[in-house]
Amino acid sequence: MKIASWNINSVKARMPALTEWLEAAKPDVLCLQEIKTVDEGFPRLEIEALGYHVSVHGQKSYNGVALLSRQSPDEVTIGLPGDDGDDQARYIEAVIPAGRGVVRVGGIYLPNGNPVGETADSEKYRYKLDWMARLKTHAAKLLTHEEPLILAGDYNVIPRAGDCHDPKAWWGDALYRPETLAAFRAIKHLGLYDAFEMLDGRDGQYSFWDYQGGAWQNNLGIRIDHLLCSASAMDRLVDVSIDKFVRDGAKPSDHVPIVGRFDF
């Protein structure tokens, strides 16, 4: 069973790339981020025609997440609990049949957080840290359940120096600074494992390259898209791949898919 995540950077602008990848990679579950459309604008029929159930948590122009699954999902929920005033569409969750059991998948679009501000207390950075605290609370609750858990998405966190081309230049950015890394560790320390780090772990394996400045051509990337797995999910993880070749396609997203293959 293949469970994947991809920040698609507008699902409507990316349909040729998305359909091509779905038909080739055939994931069983795909979490999409930055669909940049309301629910009604999601190309549901085209995706369903490829054999997927479509669950959407959309938003006009910005953010927006979706969850595609070959099997019909149960218990689909949208929005990260913990702040009723948060109107940004960044979280979707479902329980998916897997083998003889089920797996719970959360699709995450964690806030970027820039600019940080001189004293690291800008509104956007506070929102990022608050969101990470809410994710920790929610993950702790989900980890009390029996089924394997995978929290897949664009975390906007560079976990290690080796996950960016120029750590000194990135240090201090909202994606790579002490408070961000501490919050990310706190989530992992609940009992979640970075699938790529555990099964591959090489430096320089990026999932995002900026459109600007020839970042892709010069391999100036960062690894910010992650699959965090509970222990029982990790026990079933066979391999992880970052589909870097997708960045060379026509009209690519600035992110590429990350895929975990599980023995469910």
Place this chain on the structure above:
DNA sequence: ATGACGCCCCATGGGCGA
């Protein structure tokens, strides 16, 4: 020091992303 690229929208340039 700035902009660069690409996406969005009751657009025609500004906001946003990372």
